[in-house]
Amino acid sequence: MIAAEVPDDDLNNEVISCEEYLDEFISLSRRIKEKTDNSDLNISIRSKTDSSISACNDKRYKLPKIQIKKFDGHLLSYLSFWGQFKKIHEDKNLDDVDKFHYLAQSMLPGTRAYELIESYPLTSENYPKVISAFTERFGNQEILTEIYVRELLKLIIQNVHSQGKDKLPLMTLFDKIESHIRALESLGSKSKLQCCLVISHGGIMFIS
Numbered sequence: 001m002i003a004a005e006v007p008d009d010d011l012n013n014e015v016i017s018c019e020e021y022l023d024e025f026i027s028l029s030r031r032i033k034e035k036t037d038n039s040d041l042n043i044s045i046r047s048k049t050d051s052s053i054s055a056c057n058d059k060r061y062k063l064p065k066i067q068i069k070k071f072d073g074h075l076l077s078y079l080s081f082w083g084q085f086k087k088i089h090e091d092k093n094l095d096d097v098d099k100f101h102y103l104a105q106s107m108l109p110g111t112r113a114y115e116l117i118e119s120y121p122l123t124s125e126n127y128p129k130v131i132s133a134f135t136e137r138f139g140n141q142e143i144l145t146e147i148y149v150r151e152l153l154k155l156i157i158q159n160v161h162s163q164g165k166d167k168l169p170l171m172t173l174f175d176k177i178e179s180h181i182r183a184l185e186s187l188g189s190k191s192k193l194q195c196c197l198v199i200s201h202g203g204i205m206f207i208s
Contacts, residue, residue: 066084068081070108073138075143076148082135096125141188145187148184151180
């Protein structure tokens with residue numbers, strides 16, 4: 001346009017038009033870039049979210065419900081019962097009245113344990129009292145230790161004096177003995193037992 005000696009006004013107008021086009025081009029380029037970046041970000045976030053959901057779904061599985069075995073009032077059943085109920089008893093997010101409900105529901109009707117729990121009004125204030133009475137009646141460590149030692153002795157002596165088919169197989173006898181010893185370990189009484197089992201072809205001798 002300069003070479004063609006175009007008038008100055010026309011030249012100025014052309015320069016202004018070019019600048020306007022350039023400004024508009026830059027503005028449009030910026031908008032396109034912003035939209036592209038946001039789109040990439042959304043895709044990235046969606047991808048991560050989908051991955052997280054997928055991971056959660058992969059880990060989601062349903063465990064079978066644990067049913068607390070009802071306590072029958074026998075002292076030999078106390079350790080296994082309390083091993084289950086202890087989780088409820090120590091749950092800090094559970095109100096005492098709810099714990100009391102669970103305890104009452106865990107008692108076998110018609111037993112001494114059921115009657116003991118039923119003798120207390122079902123309130124939050126009574127829960128510590130009923131637990132104290134329950135453990136004192138059925139969870140006394142010294143009494144439980146004496147009972148398990150007595151059962152262990154009785155098991156061995158009866159088997160030594162049994163004849164023929166009344167005699168327990170050796171592995172069955174071992175399993176029963178180990179069961180009583182584990183119970184004594186749970187009570188912290190294994191050291192008090194101080195026993196030695198001597199195995200021979202004639203049977204098992206118990207030396208205290």
